[in-house]
Amino acid sequence: MAFIKKSTNSYQSKKNMIAGRNPVIEALNRQENIDKILMFKNASGDAIGEIRRLAKALNIPVQYVPNEKLNSLTNILHQGVVAFKSAVIYQDLQQVIDWIVGEGEAPLLLMLDGVTDVRNIGAIARSAVCTGAQAIIIPDKGVGALNEEAVKSSAGALEQIHICRVSSLAKAVDDLHLNGIRIFASEMNARKKIFELPLQEPCCIVMGDEGKGIQSFISKSADEHFSIPMKNNFDSFNVSVACGISLYEAMKQRL
Incomplete structure (x- = not known):
């Protein structure tokens, strides 16, 4: 399994959590084993569209939640997106x-x-x-x-x-x-x-x-x-x- 490097963008390693738009896009592009993505229901922008596209292509569920839910998961800047790594590899x-x-x-x-x-x-x-x-x-x-x-x-x-x-x-x-x-x-x-x-x-x-x-x-x-x-x-x-x-x-x- 490949792991993404910490970047200057928001990244949360605790409990296999990835927070922030760019870190999540990086993880998806590297085809990390992502269990699910939580996204602020009103989130918008090019990065959000890219995350949705990549998640669909990789068959990763996206759950839309209130911003309060995301705030309760991490105290860093999540930019409306939090992903969770899976402990297993999913297969076709x-x-x-x-x-x-x-x-x-x-x-x-x-x-x-x-x-x-x-x-x-x-x-x-x-x-x-x-x-x-x-x-x-x-x-x-x-x-x-x-x-x-x-x-x-x-x-x-x-x-x-x-x-x-x-x-x-x-x-x-x-x-x-x-x-x-x-x-x-x-x-x-x-x-x-x-x-x-x-x-x-x-x-x-x-x-x-x-x-x-x-x-x-x-x-x-x-x-x-x-x-x-x-x-x-x-x-x-x-x-x-x-x-x-x-x-x-x-x-x-x-x-």
Whole structure:
């Protein structure tokens, strides 16, 4: 990974933060691993236009916020723009699928829809690596930042698995289907149990937010819905635990 040098412009290194228009443009031009950019909603000028253009080309989400939000993040001159470095390298979904198939393996992928807690994401990545999943698919918005805390929670697993960040989960589902990868969506009340799925086949397991679950458009596109049986009438498993159970069943079937 390349790092930009400090310049005379506003630059904030604390917690992988880059503040200021020129430093952010420099980081984008060097193709730093940027997780997201926060921008003052009324910001304008040539540099702002350049940041938006580069962010779009690199598939980096831009979130528009009040100036007070930016002021709360740093006490230096941010010029209406703050970027956060990612602790992981994002990869192209199709390229990862091609690599997996080229290795002679059946894809076992995990898609996260609305999982925002970085500790959960870290624990999920750890289970994914331990059970042989090759990649985790996340949206560019509505997911916890893959920062140093997430990497620490994963015990380094986030650095050992392919992370595919996509601009549209719906398109990702279509791409998976075009590659012959079946979509198995977790649903609390589904009749089919996780152990009844053909998980030895090329597949992607989809896990959603514990409260809202999986978005309806993904649920409708799924090939199968499954639930994880529980002995007692309790609420549900934590999402990271549910991922671990599901991926372990997939590994068991593939052994």
